[in-house]
Amino acid sequence: MQAGGKMSVNKGEWKQESKKQARNSGRGYISTSGISIDAQTFAFVDTCCVKKCSNAIPHTKQKDLFDNFWHSCNKEVQDVFLSRCMTQATVKTMGRILMDLFQISMKRMRLIQEKVLKNSTFEEKRGTHANRSAKLDGSVWDMMLEHLKTKQHKKSHYCEGKLQLLHFDDPTLDIKTLHGMFYKYFKEKIGKQLTMKYKTYFKFFLQKCGFSFHRPKTDCCDFCLECGHKLQ
Numbered sequence: 001m002q003a004g005g006k007m008s009v010n011k012g013e014w015k016q017e018s019k020k021q022a023r024n025s026g027r028g029y030i031s032t033s034g035i036s037i038d039a040q041t042f043a044f045v046d047t048c049c050v051k052k053c054s055n056a057i058p059h060t061k062q063k064d065l066f067d068n069f070w071h072s073c074n075k076e077v078q079d080v081f082l083s084r085c086m087t088q089a090t091v092k093t094m095g096r097i098l099m100d101l102f103q104i105s106m107k108r109m110r111l112i113q114e115k116v117l118k119n120s121t122f123e124e125k126r127g128t129h130a131n132r133s134a135k136l137d138g139s140v141w142d143m144m145l146e147h148l149k150t151k152q153h154k155k156s157h158y159c160e161g162k163l164q165l166l167h168f169d170d171p172t173l174d175i176k177t178l179h180g181m182f183y184k185y186f187k188e189k190i191g192k193q194l195t196m197k198y199k200t201y202f203k204f205f206l207q208k209c210g211f212s213f214h215r216p217k218t219d220c221c222d223f224c225l226e227c228g229h230k231l232q
Helices: 015-025 059-071 075-084 095-102 106-118 138-149 175-190 198-209 222-231
Strands: 153-155 166-168
Touching: 059 095, 075 095, 075 106, 095 106, 138 175, 138 198, 175 198
Parallel strands: none
Antiparallel strands: 153 166
């Protein structure tokens, strides 16, 4: 546990990361779809293609290559090794024996072949693309709370210790209306148009804001009711 009560991130404990490590090391695992994937076990390759490439690699050499390949536990290292086994001249002929020896899929072999032909890098780029939607600045959330507090609201009376919610006085308000109002409030304050989906606003309102639209029916007493009648 770090200072401030935040837990440290440990990717090694993630289920997806555990499956990834098992896949890269040739160990058995249960896939995301629930399918049991068997561990990779060595099998001597004695036939592969018309050029009989397997005859040039004896049994002990194949076993050493198989063990070293899966013990690396790193997909990038494995792909670089496979690419070095091929040149642009032998990219098609070497594919079969490599698939049979290391028990890899045709799709993976095809992707490696394409990169060899294009002289592309094998650097891991998954999760590094830049086509994500822009993240909202933290000040937007602070401004959202500021906007909600500009609306007339009250604290709970009896239920304050249980719910700790602030209740709007205006019965016509709802989250969709507040979302539209916040767009105008943001533009008046910043001078720019806000791009926030209603789903994002809805989720933040429910989880972080601490406001409610309806006061609990039990949140009343004789004194409050008497004062209310006198004011009317």
